[in-house]
Each structure stands twice: as C-alpha cells, then as structure tokens.
Amino acid sequence: MRASKSCVAILIATLCPALMYGGTISGKITYTGTPVRQKPIDMSKEPSCAKQHATPVTTETVVTGANNALENVVVYISAGADDANAPAQAVTFTQKGCQYLPHVVVLQAGQELKVVNDDQTSHNIHPLAKQNREWNKSQPPGSPAIEAKFDQPEFISVKCNIHPWMHGWFAVLKTSHYSISSNGGGFTLPNLPPGKYTVTAWHEDYGTQTQDVTISGNETKTINFAFKAKAY
Amino acid sequence: MKNLKRVHYFGAFLSFVLAVWAVAAGAQDVPDVGPHPPAPPKEMESHIGKLVGHSQNAKSDYRRYCAGCHGDLGDGNGENAVWLDPKPRDFTMATFKCRSTLTGTLPTDEDLFNTIGRGLTNSNMPIWNTFSNQQRADLVAYVKTFSSRWEKEKPGDPITIPAEPPVTIESISHGKYLFTKLECWKCHGPQGKGDGPSASTLTDSKDNPIRPYNFAAGTDDSRFKCGSTNHDIYKIFMTGVDGTPMPSFADTISPTDAWDLVHFLRTLQVKRHSPENEALKAAGGKIPPYVEKPSAAPAQSGNGAAGGN
Numbered sequence: 001m002r003a004s005k006s007c008v009a010i011l012i013a014t015l016c017p018a019l020m021y022g023g024t025i026s027g028k029i030t031y032t033g034t035p036v037r038q039k040p041i042d043m044s045k046e047p048s049c050a051k052q053h054a055t056p057v058t059t060e061t062v063v064t065g066a067n068n069a070l071e072n073v074v075v076y077i078s079a080g081a082d083d084a085n086a087p088a089q090a091v092t093f094t095q096k097g098c099q100y101l102p103h104v105v106v107l108q109a110g111q112e113l114k115v116v117n118d119d120q121t122s123h124n125i126h127p128l129a130k131q132n133r134e135w136n137k138s139q140p141p142g143s144p145a146i147e148a149k150f151d152q153p154e155f156i157s158v159k160c161n162i163h164p165w166m167h168g169w170f171a172v173l174k175t176s177h178y179s180i181s182s183n184g185g186g187f188t189l190p191n192l193p194p195g196k197y198t199v200t201a202w203h204e205d206y207g208t209q210t211q212d213v214t215i216s217g218n219e220t221k222t223i224n225f226a227f228k229a230k231a232y
Numbered sequence: 233m234k235n236l237k238r239v240h241y242f243g244a245f246l247s248f249v250l251a252v253w254a255v256a257a258g259a260q261d262v263p264d265v266g267p268h269p270p271a272p273p274k275e276m277e278s279h280i281g282k283l284v285g286h287s288q289n290a291k292s293d294y295r296r297y298c299a300g301c302h303g304d305l306g307d308g309n310g311e312n313a314v315w316l317d318p319k320p321r322d323f324t325m326a327t328f329k330c331r332s333t334l335t336g337t338l339p340t341d342e343d344l345f346n347t348i349g350r351g352l353t354n355s356n357m358p359i360w361n362t363f364s365n366q367q368r369a370d371l372v373a374y375v376k377t378f379s380s381r382w383e384k385e386k387p388g389d390p391i392t393i394p395a396e397p398p399v400t401i402e403s404i405s406h407g408k409y410l411f412t413k414l415e416c417w418k419c420h421g422p423q424g425k426g427d428g429p430s431a432s433t434l435t436d437s438k439d440n441p442i443r444p445y446n447f448a449a450g451t452d453d454s455r456f457k458c459g460s461t462n463h464d465i466y467k468i469f470m471t472g473v474d475g476t477p478m479p480s481f482a483d484t485i486s487p488t489d490a491w492d493l494v495h496f497l498r499t500l501q502v503k504r505h506s507p508e509n510e511a512l513k514a515a516g517g518k519i520p521p522y523v524e525k526p527s528a529a530p531a532q533s534g535n536g537a538a539g540g541n
Contacts, residue, residue, distance in 0.1 A: 045429045122415040124479040128437050134327050135336025136472050138479040140414055146483070161477030162418050164433035 022218030023192035025199055029075070029181045030068040031206070033229035038062060041165045048120040049098035049163075059165070060103045061205050062229070069185025070227055072104045073203045074155075074171045076178035077189060078210065080197035084176035086110035090147070093158075093168070095123045095139075100158065100168030104204070106178050107170065109153050114145040121162075127170060128157045136161075155202060169204055201225040276382060278341040278373040285341075285369025287377050293367055294374050301356065306378030316356050319440060323378035327437070327475045330458035335472035335480035337388025338381060344372045346459075353455040391470055394487045396462060399495050399507045401515040407496025409522035410489060414481065419444040424500035434477045442476055450501030465494045 038058035043050035050056075063071040090112035094101045096119060107113055115125050117139045126136040131152040139146055150156070150172040160166040171178075179187040189199070192215050200210045206227040213221050278285035295304075301320040303310040308322035321328065330347050331339035348368050351359035360368070376382040397403065411417065419434065421427040424447030436442045445456065454460070458468050470490055472480030485493065498508035499519070512519065 122418070124477070126437075126477070126479065130325065133336040134325070134437060134474060136474065136477070136479040137335060138414065138481050138484055140484055143484055161434055161479070162415070162430045164430065164435075 021191045021193045023194060023215035024188060024190045024220040025192065025197065025213050025215070025223060026186065026188040026190075026220060027222050027224040029070045029073045029185045029187060029201060029203075029225045029227070031062075031064065031070045031227045031229045032068070034231075035062045035064060035229040036232050043098055043163075043165070046098055046121055046163060052097040057097070057099060060099075060167070063103070065183040065185055067185070069181070069183065070203065070206075071181050071183055071185065073181040073185075073187070073201050073225070073227075074104060074106055074173075074178060075181065075187040075189065075199060075201045075225075076106075076173050077175045077192075078198050078200040080195050081175050081177055081192070083174040084108060086112075086149075087176070090114045092116060092145075093170070094118055095160070095166075098123075098160075098163050098166060100166060102168075102180075104169040104171055104180060106180055107150075107172060108176060109151055109172050109174055110149055113148045113150070113170065115139065115148065116145045117141055117143065123160045123166070124162055126159050126161055128159065129154060130156075132156065132172070155204075171202070199223060201227075203227055205230060274377060274383065276373045276376040278345070278369050278376065280342050280345045280365075280369050280372070283365055283369045285366070285371070285373040287370065287373035290367070290370035290374035293363070293371060297360075298371070306375070312356075317440070318355050318436070318442065319438065320357070322438070323375050325475075326379035326381040329473045329475055331388070331471050331474070332390040332467055333388030333471060334391065334482060335474055338385055340387045340390060341369075341372050341376075344375060345369060348372065350455075350459065352457055354457065391467065391482065392487070393463060393466055393470075394491070396494075397488065397491050399511050401511050401520065403492045403495045404499055404508060404512060405496075405520050405522045406489070406492040407494070408519050410485065410493045411496055414484065419477065420447065424448050424497070436477070437475045444478070447497060447500035448502060451503045452505055454501065454504065462491075462494050462498070465497055466490055469493070 038061065040056040040058050042056065043053070060072070065071055086108045091105055091107040092114045093105045094116045098119060098121070105113070117123055120141050122138060122140045124136060124138045125146055127148075128134060129150065131154040132150045135148075137146055150170065152172065153174045154172050156170040156172060158168040158170055177189050177192065179189055181187045194216050196212065196214050198210055198212050200208060202208045206229070209225050209227070211223050211225070213223055215221065276287045299310055301310040301312045301316065302308055302323065303313070303320075306323035308320045310320060313320050326338060328339045328343070328347070329352070331337070331343045333339055333343070345368055348360050348363070348371060351357050363371070417428050418430045419426075419428045421431065421444075424445075426444040426446035428444065431444050434442050434444065456464060456468060457473065458464055468478070470480065470482045470485070472478055472482075481490075495508050496519075498504070498506045499512050502509070
C-alpha cells in the first residue's frame with residue numbers, strides 16, 4: 001500500500017510538466033488605413049495554369065479578411081524561449097495553378113521542407129536566401145519532391161523565374177512557438193511555460209512589430225497587433 | 233655659438249611638444265562618427281593543384297585591380313559599379329555563377345582561379361592573363377576573406393562528368409527532345425535566341441534585369457559566361473548559374489542525357505563551325521524527331537560507333 005502512494009506520487013510528478021505549460025498568448029492582427037488593391041495576375045503565358053482559375057487570381061502581398069483582419073502574418077516567440085530542435089515531420093510547399101500554397105510556409109531551422117510541383121509546367125524553385133544558402137533548381141512536372149533544409153532563421157523570399165508573378169516565403173524560425181494569422185486575423189501561441197517573452201509579428205510588406213508579454217501560470221494573455229497599411 | 237645651439241635645441245623641443253599637443257588636441261576634437269570599418273578578415277589560403285595562395289599577399293593587387301569594381305569591402309559596390317551591367321560580384325554573399333559544384337554550394341578554389349583567368353564574357357570582368365599563377369592564387373584566397381561561409385562550410389564536391397559520347401544526329405535529336413521537354417525554350421526561346429516568353433521578365437538575385445544566353449548569336453569565337461567548351465556547357469546546366477534565374481538540372485537530367493543536350497545546344501550556335509553542326513549538315517540539315525529506344529542501354533557505350541547515347 002505504501003508502494004501505491006509512491007506510484008501516485010510518481011504519476012503526479014510526470015503529469016505536472018504537462019499541466020504547468022499551459023500559458024497561452026493569443027490575439028488578432030489587423031491593419032489600419034487602406035491597403036493597396038491587389039493586382040489580378042495575367043497567366044496567359046502559361047495556359048496550363050491560366051485554365052485552372054475561373055477568375056484570375058490576384059497577388060498575395062497583402063491578404064485581408066473581415067473586420068480589417070490581416071492574414072499571412074507570422075507571429076512567434078523571438079525571445080524568452082529556448083531554441084527548439086527541428087521536428088521530424090516535414091513541411092510541404094506546393095506549386096499549383098502557378099501559385100505557391102501556402103503563400104507563407106513556416107518551419108523551423110533544420111526542419112525538412114518538401115517542395116512539390118502539382119502543375120503541368122516546369123517551375124524552378126529559387127529561394128533568395130541571404131543568411132542561408134541561395135540555390136536554384138528546376139522541377140519539371142511529375143518529378144519527385146525537392147527536399148531542402150535551412151540552418152539559419154531567416155525570412156526567405158522565394159520565386160519562380162519562369163513565372164515571374166509567383167512569390168512566396170519560407171519563414172525559418174528557431175522556435176517551435178509560432179502561429180500564422182489566417183482569415184480571422186487571429187493567432188495563438190499555446191503551451192508556454194511561465195516566463196518573460198518577446199512576441200514578434202512579421203508581415204512581408206508591412207514589416208515587423210514586437211510586444212513583450214509575461215506569463216505567470218496557465219493564463220491566456222491577449223495582445224493585438226495593428227499594422228499600418230501602405231498606400232503603394 | 234653655444235647659446236645659438238641651445239636655442240635651436242630648445243626650439244626643436246618646443247616644436248615637438250607643440251606637435252604632440254596639437255595632435256592630441258586634434259584627436260580629442262574630432263567626434264567619433266561611424267561607420268567603423270569591419271573587423272579585418274581572417275587570412276585565408278587557397279589550394280589549386282600544388283599552388284598555395286595566401287590572401288595577405290594579394291592585398292595590393294586587389295586594391296589596384298579589383299576594388300574599383302568589386303569594392304574595398306568586396307560587396308560589389310566599387311566606384312565603377314554604378315556604370316556596369318551586369319553588376320560586379322558581391323563576394324560577401326559567397327554565391328558564384330561559375331562552379332563545378334552543385335547549386336547552393338561553394339565553388340572550389342580552382343573554379344575561382346579559372347574565373348579570374350578566363351574572365352566573364354558579356355560583362356566587364358576582364359580576362360586577367362596579366363597575373364602570374366601565384367598572384368591569381370593569392371587573389372582567390374583574398375576573395376575568400378570577404379565571407380565567413382568559407383570558414384563555416386566546405387566547398388561542394390565537384391560534379392562527376394562522364395566521358396563525352398560521340399556526336400551523332402541521334403544524340404542531337406535526343407537533346408532537342410530534352411530542350412523541349414524541360415522547357416528551356418521558355419527563357420532561351422525555341423532557337424536559343426534568348427527571346428522565350430519569360431525572357432523579358434527575368435531578374436537576377438539582386439533584382440537587376442538579366443537576359444538569358446543567346447545561342448543563336450554565337451560564332452566561332454563565342455564563349456559562355458562560364459567557359460567555351462562542351463564540358464563547360466555541361467557544368468552550366470548541371471550546377472546552375474547561382475545568383476541568376478538559370479537553375480540546376482542535376483536532379484532532372486541523367487549524366488548521359490546531359491551530353492545529348494550539350495550536343496543539341498551546339499547546333500543552336502548556327503554560325504559556329506562545330507562537330508555538332510557538321511553532323512547536322514551530314515544529316516541533311518534537319519534534326520529528326522527523337523525516337524525513344526525500346527531497351528534503354530545504360531551509360532557504358534562499349535559497342536557500336538553509331539550508338540548515340
């Protein structure tokens with residue numbers, strides 16, 4: 001019977017960490033002012049892609065939602081958390097309809113990225129990295145996924161030279177605490193141990209903002225970011 | 233006389249004191265404004281065959297011959313750079329066009345040695361045949377001091393290039409098939425004139441407009457950015473021209489197929505006398521359509537002169 005008491009104690013001890021890391025930072029990303037209208041893309045030079053879109057798609061430099069929500073903003077812990085080991089799971093970046101899906105892919109330094117070509121045309125993948133190595137590979141239709149890894153945290157602009165309208169981003173981070181705002185503009189960073197954190201929000205055109213947040217227990221702290229829209 | 237000497241000595245002493253005071257006072261008056269020059273780079277070495285280059289021996293050569301375009305900081309922002317197109321190489325990024333190593337990897341010392349000696353056609357980078365081999369090797373070492381990548385990474389392994397198979401019309405035909413299938417024409421144009429549908433929108437990695445290579449303008453003397461031989465063409469598309477829109481096809485073309493593409497590309501240089509153009513003329517001037525061989529024999533072409541693989 002004494003044994004069962006110690007068993008319970010061990011059980012509680014192992015469960016405690018899971019219970020401890022319950023802090024959450026969440027909020028909404030919005031914009032103020034009037035964003036420049038996104039331009040429709042003329043894909044007539046690539047008929048195999050043009051026919052995949054009933055109406056022409058637009059550029060994705062600024063993607064907005066209802067109530068001034070700003071999408072594709074990468075929110076992450078830039079200070080206060082340890083660097084995380086890269087997860088074994090790969091992240092996928094797909095070329096479809098001569099667009100990149102997702103427009104911004106977030107991954108950790110050292111994590112595997114799989115680039116897939118789902119189109120009937122060749123693309124070339126050209127990450128314009130500055131801290132990481134810049135490379136450029138051709139990927140004809142039907143060829144296997146290109147596997148890549150990036151060692152340094154960096155926001156890498158990606159393009160296809162054959163199809164000049166294609167632009168995307170690899171957001172390579174050191175931390176595993178990240179979130180990307182989707183069509184409500186919301187983000188959430190759960191599982192945070194108590195501590196003082198710096199939260200950074202990055203948008204490809206509107207720049208970067210930071211806020212400091214302290215987590216003391218299992219509470220949810222709400223912070224919001226408002227980016228000023230650019231006229232052009 | 234003695235008094236005069238004393239006066240002289242005193243005068244000299246006083247001038248000295250005044251000079252020191254002036255310098256000290258002057259130094260205090262000048263505010264410490266930036267930018268501060270970067271920390272001096274680590275001295276680097278280069279190895280080309282038996283030749284060893286030392287960066288410390290190239291300082292004055294770099295300053296005299298290279299800094300005007302490539303800049304004192306090696307970032308491509310020399311005084312002349314504003315007038316140049318294409319822009320001088322930015323050594324701080326350690327991204328180089330002409331390599332024997334895979335895309336995204338550092339070139340070998342020999343690659344840089346060859347580039348300096350060969351120059352870069354259609355650019356302002358001269359053929360530096362004025363340097364001795366030792367000077368060139370020292371300059372390669374000096375170029376390596378501009379980026380810490382040289383300390384953190386090893387150069388890539390040079391790619392393996394199999395022996396060139398014979399030039400036959402079958403090889404050329406297969407090359408044309410690959411040129412179409414791999415969509416090279418999208419930038420280079422169907423006749424390799426650099427007028428493909430995507431050609432006018434191409435930009436290099438620093439967002440400067442750039443044009444694809446124009447094969448059709450080639451004559452007997454023409455060179456490519458990275459050389460002039462069939463081996464050089466092979467390397468160009470199997471390693472990619474880093475820093476430009478030209479990607480690497482190493483993952484998509486087998487080494488033997490690559491030689492067929494090389495042979496076809498030579499026929500795009502219509503004004504050039506070459507074995508490829510001879511083979512084309514012998515076949516009546518037209519490239520026959522490619523016929524997929526039913527049993528694809530692997531790369532060893534031991535038998536048959538007209539094997540064309």
